[in-house]
Amino acid sequence: MTTIRHGLGDGAMIVHRNLLQLRHSPGAIAGAVMFPLAFVVLFGYVFGSAIPVGQGANYREYLMPGLFVMGIVMGVTASMIEVAGDTGLGVMDRLRSMPIARSAVPFGQTGSDLIVATATLVLMAATGLLVGWRAHNGIAATAAAFGLLLLLQYAMSWIAIYLGTLVKNKETAAKLGPLTMPLTMISNVFVPIDGMPAVLRFLAEWNPVSAAVTACRELFGNPGVPTGDATWPLAHPVLATLAWCAFILAVFVPLSIRRFARPY
Amino acid sequence: MEIVTAEGLRRRFGRTQALDGLDLAVPAGTVFGLLGPNGAGKTTAVRALATLTALDGGRATVAGFDVARRPAEVRRRIRLTGQHAALDETLTGRENLYLFGRLFHLGRADARRRATELLERFDLAAAADRPVRTYSGGMRRRLDLISSLIVPPAVLFLDEPTTGLDPRSRNEIWDTIRELVTQGATVLLTTQYLEEADRLAQHIAVVDHGRVIASGSPGELKAALGGRIDVVVRTATDLGTAGGALNAMTGATPEIDRDRLRLSVPFSAQSTTLPGVVRGLETAGVEPVDVAVRLPSLDEVFLTLTGEPGRTPEAVR
Ligand SMILES: Nc1ncnc2c1ncn2[C@@H]1O[C@H](COP(=O)(O)OP(=O)(O)OP(=O)(O)O)[C@@H](O)[C@H]1O
Ligand SMILES: [Mg+2]
Numbered sequence: 001m002t003t004i005r006h007g008l009g010d011g012a013m014i015v016h017r018n019l020l021q022l023r024h025s026p027g028a029i030a031g032a033v034m035f036p037l038a039f040v041v042l043f044g045y046v047f048g049s050a051i052p053v054g055q056g057a058n059y060r061e062y063l064m065p066g067l068f069v070m071g072i073v074m075g076v077t078a079s080m081i082e083v084a085g086d087t088g089l090g091v092m093d094r095l096r097s098m099p100i101a102r103s104a105v106p107f108g109q110t111g112s113d114l115i116v117a118t119a120t121l122v123l124m125a126a127t128g129l130l131v132g133w134r135a136h137n138g139i140a141a142t143a144a145a146f147g148l149l150l151l152l153q154y155a156m157s158w159i160a161i162y163l164g165t166l167v168k169n170k171e172t173a174a175k176l177g178p179l180t181m182p183l184t185m186i187s188n189v190f191v192p193i194d195g196m197p198a199v200l201r202f203l204a205e206w207n208p209v210s211a212a213v214t215a216c217r218e219l220f221g222n223p224g225v226p227t228g229d230a231t232w233p234l235a236h237p238v239l240a241t242l243a244w245c246a247f248i249l250a251v252f253v254p255l256s257i258r259r260f261a262r263p264y
Numbered sequence: 265m266e267i268v269t270a271e272g273l274r275r276r277f278g279r280t281q282a283l284d285g286l287d288l289a290v291p292a293g294t295v296f297g298l299l300g301p302n303g304a305g306k307t308t309a310v311r312a313l314a315t316l317t318a319l320d321g322g323r324a325t326v327a328g329f330d331v332a333r334r335p336a337e338v339r340r341r342i343r344l345t346g347q348h349a350a351l352d353e354t355l356t357g358r359e360n361l362y363l364f365g366r367l368f369h370l371g372r373a374d375a376r377r378r379a380t381e382l383l384e385r386f387d388l389a390a391a392a393d394r395p396v397r398t399y400s401g402g403m404r405r406r407l408d409l410i411s412s413l414i415v416p417p418a419v420l421f422l423d424e425p426t427t428g429l430d431p432r433s434r435n436e437i438w439d440t441i442r443e444l445v446t447q448g449a450t451v452l453l454t455t456q457y458l459e460e461a462d463r464l465a466q467h468i469a470v471v472d473h474g475r476v477i478a479s480g481s482p483g484e485l486k487a488a489l490g491g492r493i494d495v496v497v498r499t500a501t502d503l504g505t506a507g508g509a510l511n512a513m514t515g516a517t518p519e520i521d522r523d524r525l526r527l528s529v530p531f532s533a534q535s536t537t538l539p540g541v542v543r544g545l546e547t548a549g550v551e552p553v554d555v556a557v558r559l560p561s562l563d564e565v566f567l568t569l570t571g572e573p574g575r576t577p578e579a580v581r
Binding site: 006009010013016017020021024025086089090091093094095096097098099100262263264 | 311312314315316317318319332335336339340342343344346348349350351352353354355356359363364366367368369395411
């Protein structure tokens with residue numbers, strides 16, 4: 001019993017620590033606020049004027065689910081940089097040498113990521129509402145969509161902390177950031193997949209980002225959900241996204257916990 | 265009673281054999297000095313004992329608990345202050361200590377009180393509410409050290425605790441270490457300075473290429489290694505005369521630094537005394553500006569022990 005209580009307490013302290021750090025970094029907060037706002041406005045209006053998404057659909061309605069997912073993918077880089085910085089400075093080593101629950105650091109880290117991501121998502125949704133995006137399918141489906149987004153965020157966050165402890169250096173982690181670009185670009189975030197050349201199209205169809213975006217479009221009732229004969233992940237986007245999340249968690253939760261619990 | 269033991273520790277990183285059969289036995293309630301040049305394996309050894317680095321071979325225990333098999337028990341009894349300050353740069357000194365206190369399961373009020381207490385005692389009260397990123401190197405080191413003292417440990421590992429500190433901060437850290445030991449803790453510290461090991465430690469192990477090449481009390485080591493006598497003379501011609509006289513007295517060829525008009529010879533207390541040296545120089549007609557006995561530098565220790573000069577950081581790469 002005390003072990004579990006200590007475990008939760010330790011995890012909560014790590015969350016507390018990360019949120020304190022954020023409070024001391026007004027720059028990071030400003031970035032976290034500005035980014036989604038700038039995204040919605042820039043992509044919504046710049047691309048929106050040029051990209052046809054079919055049947056006179058509103059491009060910003062098409063775009064918002066994509067931007068939600070893109071925000072999540074970019075958050076991964078931020079959290080990887082943070083963990084890499086802590087690892088490089090030896091803070092992670094100090095924590096690893098302390099008598100705290102073995103899983104406290106990874107759970108605390110992913111927990112605080114989830115809190116930050118929730119705030120970002122709320123902000124982004126509010127901006128979306130301002131520029132004309134709507135969820136059309138009622139409260140249950142809307143809640144399911146946000147739930148799915150947060151689950152995806154949580155799963156991605158475990159990848160981020162694992163990579164962060166491997167990289168061990170803020171600068172290197174920051175350089176790896178742009179590698180997430182293809183993940184969002186070779187997908188249906190900005191443009192429909194149908195027009196892509198065969199190889200890209202194949203990659204985009206099996207990209208977890210595409211599945212998540214399609215799932216959100218379906219749940220929000222936004223345009224861009226494929227009709228008729230789509231590949232399996234896009235025909236069953238909610239299931240595919242859940243499967244991706246389960247897979248990522250199954251691989252990276254044990255890997256990350258190992259990284260904190262075992263000597264290496 | 266030995267509180268930390270290591271038998272035949274081995275660890276390889278790629279082509280570097282960082283630990284190559286390292287043995288240690290640290291008696292409880294003492295300061296133990298791990299002395300060695302850059303790349304000797306000091307950090308790897310300490311990290312292995314602190315449950316952070318995995319071993320390829322050998323066995324280590326802390327307070328009777330096997331480091332590999334019972335890491336949780338080991339962690340409960342140790343603190344590690346690593347070679348580089350491990351602090352949250354964006355947080356203030358007070359917040360750093362408070363959070364570590366909470367992670368040691370102190371209550372809110374206790375953690376806050378302990379942080380204030382330590383900050384005041386270690387001269388950091390004025391900077392307590394500034395982010396650590398604004399601290400000087402010495403302040404960081406001190407904060408890093410006291411982070412390990414929030415809940416006093418049975419065994420404290422300090423990896424080069426005074427490297428890069430000015431003499432005042434260094435003395436403060438030395439005093440802290442001595443005080444900890446009077447309170448019953450055991451301290452294992454690594455250092456590149458024989459002087460530091462000599463001043464603080466009851467036992468010293470000299471490490472090179474991942475293994476212990478000499479060990480004993482500072483007295484035993486000094487008797488084995490000998491000290492050095494440095495003589496400074498007035499003129500360049502005196503250098504020659506003094507060199508001859510020193511050679512005759514100690515049987516060793518003095519090293520001569522022509523720019524500083526300084527000669528240096530190894531010397532062992534059994535055969536030579538300081539007044540004897542001064543008299544000998546005067547008999548030879550040299551009036552020395554300065555004569556001083558000092559401990560050998562780490563370079564000279566290595567020359568004595570291995571017949572090869574100690575490695576500099578550049579030579580390691
Ligand atoms: N993680 C690692 N990966 C690769 N090589 C390593 C690693 N850690 C240590 N080494 C190598 O192992 C050897 C011993 O390193 P260690 O850090 O233990 O030396 P040290 O005695 O602490 O040196 P210093 O005085 O410079 O701190 C060095 O050659 C070092 O380059
Ligand atoms: Mg070292």
